[in-house]
Amino acid sequence: MPVLPIVRLGHPALRTPAEPVVPARVVERAFQRLIDDMVETMRAAEGVGLAAPQVGFGLQLFVYEALDAEDPARGIPAIPLRAVINPMVEPLPGELVYDWEGCLSIPDLRGLVPRHPAVRVRGLDRGGGALDYVARGFEARIVQHEFDHLNGVVFLDRMRDLQSLAFYDEWERFLAESGAGARSAPPE
Numbered sequence: 001m002p003v004l005p006i007v008r009l010g011h012p013a014l015r016t017p018a019e020p021v022v023p024a025r026v027v028e029r030a031f032q033r034l035i036d037d038m039v040e041t042m043r044a045a046e047g048v049g050l051a052a053p054q055v056g057f058g059l060q061l062f063v064y065e066a067l068d069a070e071d072p073a074r075g076i077p078a079i080p081l082r083a084v085i086n087p088m089v090e091p092l093p094g095e096l097v098y099d100w101e102g103c104l105s106i107p108d109l110r111g112l113v114p115r116h117p118a119v120r121v122r123g124l125d126r127g128g129g130a131l132d133y134v135a136r137g138f139e140a141r142i143v144q145h146e147f148d149h150l151n152g153v154v155f156l157d158r159m160r161d162l163q164s165l166a167f168y169d170e171w172e173r174f175l176a177e178s179g180a181g182a183r184s185a186p187p188e
């Protein structure tokens with residue numbers, strides 16, 4: 001399975017709303033291959049999520065997965081692999097939570113982003129079946145980040161204050177252990 005090139009900020013694919021996938025096409029070989037390639041690409045880039053526009057496909061599809069961190073003290077829970085097609089994401093009640101995010105299409109930068117603590121996700125899985133589940137915490141953050149990509153939105157647009165925007169090396173040196181969240185902020 002090939003690793004696909006990830007487009008970076010400035011590429012129009014990141015600013016164009018993605019098209020819904022025709023449900024009957026989900027199980028077609030070409031679409032299944034795209035999902036496999038996206039998973040491979042996400043893992044190769046050591047990210048926790050990847051949306052189709054990030055690899056130049058204007059389709060409503062994202063994948064995500066978080067493995068156990070090497071350092072469990074960093075507190076990243078293991079989140080099983082999911083592929084989500086034609087998603088609807090509905091915020092559940094709760095105060096916004098600020099935590100660090102990065103993005104594979106905005107390499108090296110980290111920033112504090114407010115997100116809903118839990119969301120209801122509806123859509124299709126890679127078998128074409130209906131998905132309806134609640135994502136909470138870090139998984140809810142990933143889902144909101146990837147769903148934004150399907151609407152031409154990146155995490156920078158969601159930041160309330162650009163003062164926390166930092167390059168990774170400086171973030172690690174000065175910010176990682178201070179303020180909200182001490183998470184390693186893997187890119188999405």
Ligand code: NI
Nearest residue numbers: 103104105188
């Ligand atoms: Ni991203």
